């Protein structure tokens with residue numbers, strides 16, 4: 446299959462230029478001001494669009510194996526491709542948990558026909574029970590580079606210390622969902638003025654911050670590598686910034702919803718706004734937006750967390766936390782960054798959504814420059830095009846987006862995965 450991406454503005458680590466891109470047999474063959482399309486090539490119109498490396502999501506819940514009513518690798522990868530992603534890391538809180546090479550292999554086999562690269566991650570502890578470490582050696586041998594008990598944090602500091610020591614020689618990343626369960630205290634939203642007014646049990650910000658601080662100390666002692674998932678408070682970011690300045694091997698990500706939604710959304714008592722970590726007060730939202738713009742936050746990761754309609758229809762206390770994110774992340778990030786600095790917004794968005802996450806996840810062949818010889822994993826989007834979120838039109842099996850009816854600016858036009866146009870003119874091709 447040959448493709449010519451015609452007339453877009455190419456943006457990557459080398460900067461921006463207007464160019465055509467010729468793709469053949471899965472690779473970029475030529476990038477030039479004008480390319481004469483070979484007779485057997487398909488032309489994709491990219492006028493008015495940015496052509497960049499495909500987005501890379503460090504944090505996607507695909508629910509397979511175990512909960513195909515919520516999502517499957519097929520439906521989740523289609524949502525990813527429509528959102529501009531060419532790679533997603535599949536979280537291990539599946540059923541069974543991804544904690545052995547056999548389950549990694551199962552996810553890989555199920556991912557063969559996916560519309561983007563699906564990278565299995567694995568749990569830090571067996572069954573994510575927080576008691577016994579997973580076999581990092583076996584899992585690293587099977588190609589796993591990223592370990593997390595996401596959905597919950599590793600509560601036992603001694604176990605986390607051993608995990609950091611044990612992981613080191615394998616060169617893998619431990620990613621923490623920072624939530625001290627004693628401090629979180631079974632709350633359903635952020636603990637603060639809003640939760641008090643609504644009478645909803647709250648979850649203290651300390652639950653997150655104490656674990657960020659603890660793990661920074663553990664990283665210092667062990668020399669271990671740690672990535673903080675979905676940081677959501679101003680203080681968490683400050684702690685990470687200080688640790689980074691000290692030279693510790695730490696990175697962090699923010700989820701798009703924490704950049705645009707606050708705890709005030711829970712005034713509706715709508716479980717669509719229930720998520721872990723919870724939506725925070727407007728002051729934290731503002732701090733996270735600044736931190737994304739000034740580089741204090743390394744990456745944006747969706748925490749795409751599909752749940753079936755009947756689960757989200759339960760009362761707030763019983764509904765599971767989580768929201769869809771793959772098809773709305775790019776416009777949200779563009780909106781936030783444009784509000785700070787319109788001139789650099791597109792390049793910074795791609796940095797935080799593509800090449801930096803690819804580096805954090807040690808994902809080869811993704812987030813690469815748009816240059817001859819590179820694998821053709823690309824996303825093409827119109828940064829100025831507006832659209833309205835219709836939950837029924839999202840590709841996910843689930844419908845739990847908190848953005849129904851919201852207008853987003855920035856729309857994916859085409860996605861190219863391993864040289865195949867998997868999204869053309871905003872529609873998935875399979």
Ligand code: DOR
Nearest residue numbers: 506596720721750766767
């Ligand atoms: O809201 C969340 N949902 N946060 C998590 O950490 C897990 C996720 C899920 O798996 O549903």
